Amino acid sequence: MRSRHRLGGLSVAALMLGTAWSFGARAAEEGPVALVERLEVGDRLRVLATLDAEGRYRPGEATEDTPVTPIELTVSTRIESRDQVLAVDAEGLPARLWRQVGRASVEIGGPEPIRPQTITLRPEVSSLVVDRAGGPGGRVVAASPQGPLTRAELDLVHMPADPIGVPALLPEAGAEVAPGDRWPVPDAVARSISGYDVLASNTVEATLRSVDDESAEVELAGAIAGAVLGGQGEMTITGSFRFDRRAGRVSLVTIERDERREPGPVEAGLEFRSTISIERGEAADEDAGASPPTVPEAIPDDWLLLRYASPDGRYTLQHDRAWHLFSEDDQQVVLRRVEAGTVVVQANLVAGPTVEPGAQPKAERFRDDVKKALGDRFDRMIDAGAVTAPEGEFRYRLALAGRQGEEPIVWYYYLVSDAKGRQVVAIFTLRASQVDRFGRRDQRMIGSLRWLPGRP
Structure with a gap:
């Protein structure tokens, strides 16, 4: 059991006596106890969450013809927030929080030629609504009522083991446990700890190691297997948490993860060791701050949008969270x-x-250029025409059908230009079988594109 007393300058005998006195003052309990955390709407907690990791990314599997050099990285994340309960479920577990982030940053480093990078959360989007969507089996969702987050900001605030799920580490409500008793960690918590979209298996268990009048110490151990963005991964979990019996809450969680993940269609593979720490305490009265936002029963779609800015500083656009950046440079961005x-x-x-400012792009030439670029893959033109654009801009859309090998394909091409003569060509490629499911998401994305006063 960890001692909170400063021991410097004491003799060995004094240490032994002090230890005996400490255990005498905090007598261990032998009978079963209930470890229950019940929160009410309006309760506020002060939370500090950190993640420290080191390891390497593997851009792909090495072969004799294509050797791959792993990228060594270190990651250090720190989030300080005040969480106010907006809703609880039938078991008294938080279902929705208002999270006021005071500080959030991640520092990424590594050996040369890696350049150190620091990502922070912009103050204007520091008020978040965190929702355990769909109940205990759902995924944690961080929504931004103040405006779209960037993907990097979303990844930052979606740190594994979100504090909203911490109370679910405890035994089922009302169940009494004694030292040595074990219980399974729910899949929803395992999904949050791992960050996996899909779970293949979860063997993480909690074991009550000790309990006294002040606290209970619980050990965590097991393994999680699953996938994120199509990349298969598995990790071993060790750790512990402390339940403050006087405060009636989980006050400290420490989780160590050892993960190996294969490359997926979007992200590289990785081999990482990481330590997550979550401290929870009662927020001071002066931390009350502003009133929480009015949140509809269903999180509005606009609160879930992400903001993307092109690396050349030309434009921004918005998209939903199913889109992920695959590659980018000043010439081309791939989502x-x-x-x-x-x-x-x-x-x-x-x-x-870039063309002459004010020049009107020629739609007929654009159609001919696209058909020429597609070559033998082109089959027929589905639709063509100008689309709504801000004043002074020109936007034109083509919908074409064709084939990629034996696969029926549909392309949506856009030509977008502004009054300064800057141009962007957007190409959406999808299987013909996905057209109805995809709907008009291409139109919404391009409709959100706004030019910035960047370099011409």
């Missing part, structure tokens, strides 16, 4: 839409040549 671990649509945003 992939992943559903159930499979890429269903790819979007290529290509920087076009």
Whole structure:
């Protein structure tokens, strides 16, 4: 059991006596006890969550013809927040929180040529609504009522083992446990700890190691297997948590993860060791701050949008969270839409040549250029025409059908230009079988594109 007393300068005998006195003051309990955390709407907690990791990314599997050099990285994340309960479920577990983030940052480093990078959460989007969607078996969702997050900001605030799920580490409500008793960690918590979209197996168990008048110490151990964005992974879990019996809450969680994940259609493979720490305490009265936002029963779609800015500083656009960045440079950005671990649509945003300011692009020439580029893959034109654009801009859309090998394919091409003569060509590629499911998401994404006063 960890001692909270400063021991410097004491003799060995004094240490032994002090230890005996400490255990005498906090007598261990032998009978079963109930470890229950019940939160009420309006309760506020002060939370500190950290993650420290080191390991390497593997861009792909090495072969004799294509050697792969792993990328060594270190990651250090820190999030300080005040969480106010907005809703609880039937068991008294938090179902929705208002999270006021005071500080959130992640520092990424590594040996040369890796350049150190720090990502922070912008203050204007520091008020979040965190929802355990769909009940205990659902996924944790962080929504931003103040405006779209970037993908990097979302990854930052979606740190594994979100504190909203911490109370679910305890035994089922009302169940009494004694030292040595074990209980399974729910799949929803395992999904949060691992960050996996899909679980293949979860053997993580909690074991009550000791209990006294002040606290209970619980050990965590097991393994989780699953996949995220189509990349198969598995990790071993060790750790512990402390239940503060006087406060009636889980006050400290420490989780160590040892993971190996295969490359997927969007992300590289990895081999990482990481330590997660979560501290929870009662928020001070002066931490009350502003009133929480009014949250509809269903989180609005607008609160879940993400903001993307092109690396050349030309434009921004918004998209839903199924889109993931695959690659980017000043000439081309590639986004992939992943559903159930499979890429269903790819979007290529290509920087076009700058033309004379105010010049009207020629739609007929654009159609001819696209058909020429597709060559033998082109079958027929489905639709063509100008689409709604802000004043002074020109936007034109083509829908074409064809084949990629034996696979029926549909392409949506856009030509977008502004009054300064800057141009972007957007290409959406999808299987013909996905057209109805995809709907008009291409139109919504391009409709959100806004030019920035960047370099011409």
